[in-house]
Amino acid sequence: MKERAYNRYALSIKRPHLVLLGAGASKAAFPNGEKNSLKMPLMDDFVETVNGLSDYLDEYGIDYKGQNFEDLYSSLYDNSKYNDIRQNIEELIYDYFALMELPDEPTLYDHLVLSLTGRDVIATFNWDPFIWQAMCRNYHRVGDNNLPHPLYLHGNTAVGVCTEHEKIQIGHKGHLCSKCRMPLGRSKLLYPIGKKDYNSDPYIKSSWNGVKSCLESAYMFTIFGYGAPSSDVEAVDLLSEAWGDKYKRNMEQIGVVDIVDENALCKRWDRFIHTHHYDAHSDFYSSMIGKCSRRSADASFNANYNCIAWEEYPIPKNASWDELDEWLKPYIEVENNAWLRENDSS
Numbered sequence: 001m002k003e004r005a006y007n008r009y010a011l012s013i014k015r016p017h018l019v020l021l022g023a024g025a026s027k028a029a030f031p032n033g034e035k036n037s038l039k040m041p042l043m044d045d046f047v048e049t050v051n052g053l054s055d056y057l058d059e060y061g062i063d064y065k066g067q068n069f070e071d072l073y074s075s076l077y078d079n080s081k082y083n084d085i086r087q088n089i090e091e092l093i094y095d096y097f098a099l100m101e102l103p104d105e106p107t108l109y110d111h112l113v114l115s116l117t118g119r120d121v122i123a124t125f126n127w128d129p130f131i132w133q134a135m136c137r138n139y140h141r142v143g144d145n146n147l148p149h150p151l152y153l154h155g156n157t158a159v160g161v162c163t164e165h166e167k168i169q170i171g172h173k174g175h176l177c178s179k180c181r182m183p184l185g186r187s188k189l190l191y192p193i194g195k196k197d198y199n200s201d202p203y204i205k206s207s208w209n210g211v212k213s214c215l216e217s218a219y220m221f222t223i224f225g226y227g228a229p230s231s232d233v234e235a236v237d238l239l240s241e242a243w244g245d246k247y248k249r250n251m252e253q254i255g256v257v258d259i260v261d262e263n264a265l266c267k268r269w270d271r272f273i274h275t276h277h278y279d280a281h282s283d284f285y286s287s288m289i290g291k292c293s294r295r296s297a298d299a300s301f302n303a304n305y306n307c308i309a310w311e312e313y314p315i316p317k318n319a320s321w322d323e324l325d326e327w328l329k330p331y332i333e334v335e336n337n338a339w340l341r342e343n344d345s346s
């Protein structure tokens with residue numbers, strides 16, 4: 001009998017699978033809006049989409065028609081007479097994203113966090129609260145330290161932070177800090193200007209330190225719905241620096257999930273891709289994470305190093321919560337046993 005994928009590849013490697021998310025991931029998860037039908041804004045329709053923003057700009061006579069939000073925001077940022085207006089715009093944006101909620105049924109974001117393990121990391125540029133909410137509602141399904149570690153590279157509207165300690169404390173916004181018992185404050189957001197300061201806010205700085213160190217050790221790196229916009233040039237430089245010389249990463253695997261055509265993707269991520277060690281998909285469920293869920297790095301490692309073909313065991317896209325729990329069961333069992341063995345031998 002053929003051994004099942006969740007056994008054969010169980011935790012062959014310790015190196016993480018890093019997944020980087022951009023706005024396209026949230027767009028793919030909720031093409032028609034989230035639980036409250038709030039639409040995911042793009043830079044081109046941002047003012048019209050974020051509730052209250054066009055009325056506010058009209059009130060102050062600021063012309064936004066036909067302008068990309070990135071350009072509009074940058075021009076306000078560069079002129080100090082607009083400081084108050086700019087801060088009010090930031091409040092409106094924060095409130096809009098903070099209101100977003102995952103629908104009650106399992107979503108692509110639930111599938112994403114359940115398709116990775118405690119070894120792995122999800123770094124997101126998105127302000128929306130979906131990864132945080134998906135982590136919270138799936139924690140009990142996989143047990144302690146078995147969800148991927150989240151990093152918020154532009155801040156996040158779901159996360160509460162206390163930066164008073166050497167190790168920054170994070171939790172639900174408004175809950176008490178476990179160290180000083182003061183309420184956790186809002187995370188700052190980094191807004192779309194060309195010259196972002198990734199060091200000014202301690203929480204964002206620590207997220208960047210986290211993603212850089214993860215990239216150095218990552219075996220797989222998947223970029224999902226992130227278009228590397230021109231205002232993020234510095235971000236992509238930082239990521240590339242941490243990944244290092246692609247010719248020295250000749251066994252690692254890059255995955256790209258994006259609706260853009262493959263040639264354009266290869267060009268966009270050329271600095272990261274070593275020869276043919278990449279796979280590109282327009283749909284999350286046909287990516288390595290979707291097909292070899294919870295074992296993506298193991299399957300890829302075994303294929304590249306040991307020439308063992310991987311067996312697919314995809315996360316069921318249309319399953320109910322109960323069905324997802326059933327699907328997870330053999331994985332969690334194998335993982336718990338592997339970790340027990342590891343702790344016994346150490």
Ligand SMILES: [Zn+2]
Nearest residue numbers: 162177179180
């Ligand atoms: Zn504290």
